[in-house]
Amino acid sequence: MxxxxxxxxxxxxxxxxxxxxxxxxxxxxxxxxxxxxxxxxxxxxxxxxKLPGYFNQSAGINGTLAAPVTAPETAFNQVNRPDALTTRLPPPVAAPSYRIGVGDVVLLAVPQQGSTVEQLTGILAAQTARQGYTVQDDGSISVPSVGRVQIAGQTVEDAEATLFQRFLDKQIDPTFSLEISEFHSKKVAIGGDVTTPGVVPITLQPLHLDEALAAVGGAKSADLDTALVRLYRDGKLYEVPLKFVYEQPEIGRMLLLAGDSIFVDTAYELDKAAAYFEEQIKLAEFKQNERKSRLEALSSEVGLRRSELQERRDLFASRLELGAExxxxxxxxxxxxxxxxxxxxxxxxxxxxxxxxxxxxxxxxxxxxxxxxxxxxxxxxxxxxxxxxxxxxxxxxxxxxxxxxxxxxxxxxxxxxxxxxxxxxxxxxxxxxxxxxxxxxxxxxx
CATH class of the missing domain: 3.10.560.10 (Outer membrane lipoprotein wza domain like)
Structure with a gap:
C-alpha cells in the first residue's frame, strides 16, 4: 500500500x-x-x-652587537705588590772614635794676652781668644805664630797633643783647648722615598740608622710592608724592610759609617697603584656604559626586526583567510x-x-x-x-x-x-x- x-x-x-x-x-x-x-x-x-622563511626567523637572527669603541690608552702601568721582601744585613761593626778630617772646623781657644796692670787687676783672667780653623786639603790647619799643623786623621786627644808639642817648640804658652765645631768630613747620603733627601753628618756621637732617617724627615711610604731600606757600603749592597727598622731595635740601631749611602725604595708605590686601580675602575665603567649603549642599540634593532616579522606574519595570515595564498x-x-x-x-x-x-x-x-x-x-x-x-x-x-x-x-x-x-x-x-x-x-x- x-x-x-x-x-x-x-x-x-x-x-x-x-x-x-x-x-x-x-x-x-x-x-x-x-x-x-x-x-x-x-x-x-x-x-x-612550507611556511615562508620569516616564520622560522627570530627577531635577533641578524642582530649583533655593534663594534666596541676603543677605550683610551692607560696612563699608568700596573704596579704589582712584591710577594716577599729580602733582608741582607751588613756585618756588625764597632763604633769607631771620631777622627778629624778635611773640611772639619776645629775651634782653638787660647788665653787672651794683656798688659801687666790688666793681668794684676784680673780683668782678663777669665778671657780667652777663640779661633776657628778649617782643616785644609793637606790635612793641616794654619795657626798664627805656630804655622801649619797636621791634624787630619787624628782624634781630638791626638790633635791636642800635636798642638801642645808645636806650642812648646815655638816657646809659646801651651795653654789652650781644642774642640770640633763643625763636622763636614764624614757623611751619610740618604735618598729615595724620604721627606728631605740629603746628607747627614757623623759627629762625635755614633750615627744609627733610625737617627739618620729621622734627620731627613723619615720615610714617606705609607706602605711599610713593601718599603725597603738599601745600604750601599764598600761596594756591597744590603737591604732590610723598612718596617723592621721601626719594629726591631737591633736593626733600627744599626751603626752607620762614613761613606755609607742609604736609599729608601718603595717596591710597591701606593700612589701609582691607587692611580692605576682608579684608572682601571674608570675604564671598566667606560666599557660597561659603552656595552650598555650597544645593547640598547641592539634592543632597538631587535624590536624593529620583531615588528617587521610580525607584520609579515599577520599579512600572511590575512592572505590565508582571504584565500589569496x-x-x-x-x-x-x-x-x-x-x-x-x-x-x-x-x-x-x-x-x-x-x-x-x-x-x-x-x-x-x-x-x-x-x-x-x-x-x-x-x-x-x-x-x-x-x-x-x-x-x-x-x-x-x-x-x-x-x-x-x-x-x-x-x-x-x-x-x-x-x-x-x-x-x-x-x-x-x-x-x-x-x-x-x-x-x-x-x-x-x-
Missing part, C-alpha cells in the same frame, strides 16, 4: 558509494587499508607546503556531520584521523557506516590521470582506527564515509514526509 504513494510522489533516494572497476570517472581500484598498504600509500612522494586541501564528503575541506598543515603531514575528527566532526553512529571509510587519491602520473585508488578502511574494529592515525594525506585526497544501510530508508522517509502530508491534506479537503 505504501508503494503507490511513493511512486506517485516521484521521490527516489540515491545513496553515494564507491564502486570499483571502470566508471565514467575513470578506473577505480579499491585497496583495503592495512599496515602494509599504509606504508605503500605513505611512500608516494608528497611534500607539505595557495594551499593544499583534502576534501571530506559522505555521511559526516560536516561536509568540508580540510586545509593540510604547513611544514608537516596530516593523517586521515586528523581530517575525520578535526574537520569532519567524527563519525556518527546513526548515519556513518564505519565499515565504509575511503580515501580516494588520483594517480600522480600524468599518463594515468584517470586512475583512482580508493584506500578502504573498515573501522568496525576499533583497533583499525589506529591505521587512520598513520595514513598520511596528500593534496586533493577525497575522504568519503558511506551511510548506514538503514539510513537510506530514513532519508527516503525524510524526503517523502512533506509530500505525504500534502497528499493527506488534499484528500481531506476533497
Amino acid at each position: 505504501l508503494l503507490l504513494p511513493l511512486a506517485g510522489c516521484g521521490v527516489i533516494y540515491h545513496s553515494t558509494s564507491v564502486n570499483p572497476g571502470i566508471t565514467a570517472e575513470g578506473k577505480v581500484r579499491v585497496l583495503p587499508l592495512t599496515a602494509e598498504s599504509v606504508m605503500l600509500a605513505n611512500a608516494a612522494p608528497f611534500e607539505p607546503k 595557495a594551499r593544499d586541501y583534502a576534501y571530506l564528503t559522505g555521511e559526516l556531520p560536516k561536509q568540508s575541506r580540510y586545509p593540510l598543515p604547513f611544514d608537516r603531514k596530516a593523517t586521515l584521523a586528523d581530517a575525520l575528527y578535526e574537520a569532519g566532526g567524527g563519525l556518527t553512529s546513526a548515519r556513518s557506516n564505519p565499515k565504509e571509510i575511503y580515501v580516494l587519491r588520483g594517480s600522480a602520473n600524468p599518463l594515468e590521470y584517470d586512475s583512482i585508488t580508493a584506500w578502504h578502511l573498515d573501522g568496525r574494529n576499533a583497533a583499525s582506527i589506529l591505521l587512520a592515525t598513520r595514513f598520511e594525506l596528500h593534496a586533493n585526497d577525497v575522504i568519503f564515509v558511506a551511510a548506514q544501510p538503514v539510513t537510506h530508508w530514513g532519508n527516503v522517509v525524510s524526503a517523502l514526509t512533506p509530500s505525504l502530508l500534502v497528499s493527506s491534506a488534499n484528500a481531506v479537503s476533497n
Whole structure:
C-alpha cells in the first residue's frame, strides 16, 4: 500500500558509494587499508607546503652587537705588590772614635794676652781668644805664630797633643783647648722615598740608622710592608724592610759609617697603584656604559626586526583567510556531520584521523557506516590521470582506527564515509514526509 504513494510522489533516494572497476570517472581500484598498504600509500612522494622563511626567523637572527669603541690608552702601568721582601744585613761593626778630617772646623781657644796692670787687676783672667780653623786639603790647619799643623786623621786627644808639642817648640804658652765645631768630613747620603733627601753628618756621637732617617724627615711610604731600606757600603749592597727598622731595635740601631749611602725604595708605590686601580675602575665603567649603549642599540634593532616579522606574519595570515595564498586541501564528503575541506598543515603531514575528527566532526553512529571509510587519491602520473585508488578502511574494529592515525594525506585526497544501510530508508522517509502530508491534506479537503 505504501508503494503507490511513493511512486506517485516521484521521490527516489540515491545513496553515494564507491564502486570499483571502470566508471565514467575513470578506473577505480579499491585497496583495503592495512599496515602494509599504509606504508605503500605513505611512500608516494608528497611534500607539505612550507611556511615562508620569516616564520622560522627570530627577531635577533641578524642582530649583533655593534663594534666596541676603543677605550683610551692607560696612563699608568700596573704596579704589582712584591710577594716577599729580602733582608741582607751588613756585618756588625764597632763604633769607631771620631777622627778629624778635611773640611772639619776645629775651634782653638787660647788665653787672651794683656798688659801687666790688666793681668794684676784680673780683668782678663777669665778671657780667652777663640779661633776657628778649617782643616785644609793637606790635612793641616794654619795657626798664627805656630804655622801649619797636621791634624787630619787624628782624634781630638791626638790633635791636642800635636798642638801642645808645636806650642812648646815655638816657646809659646801651651795653654789652650781644642774642640770640633763643625763636622763636614764624614757623611751619610740618604735618598729615595724620604721627606728631605740629603746628607747627614757623623759627629762625635755614633750615627744609627733610625737617627739618620729621622734627620731627613723619615720615610714617606705609607706602605711599610713593601718599603725597603738599601745600604750601599764598600761596594756591597744590603737591604732590610723598612718596617723592621721601626719594629726591631737591633736593626733600627744599626751603626752607620762614613761613606755609607742609604736609599729608601718603595717596591710597591701606593700612589701609582691607587692611580692605576682608579684608572682601571674608570675604564671598566667606560666599557660597561659603552656595552650598555650597544645593547640598547641592539634592543632597538631587535624590536624593529620583531615588528617587521610580525607584520609579515599577520599579512600572511590575512592572505590565508582571504584565500589569496595557495594551499593544499583534502576534501571530506559522505555521511559526516560536516561536509568540508580540510586545509593540510604547513611544514608537516596530516593523517586521515586528523581530517575525520578535526574537520569532519567524527563519525556518527546513526548515519556513518564505519565499515565504509575511503580515501580516494588520483594517480600522480600524468599518463594515468584517470586512475583512482580508493584506500578502504573498515573501522568496525576499533583497533583499525589506529591505521587512520598513520595514513598520511596528500593534496586533493577525497575522504568519503558511506551511510548506514538503514539510513537510506530514513532519508527516503525524510524526503517523502512533506509530500505525504500534502497528499493527506488534499484528500481531506476533497
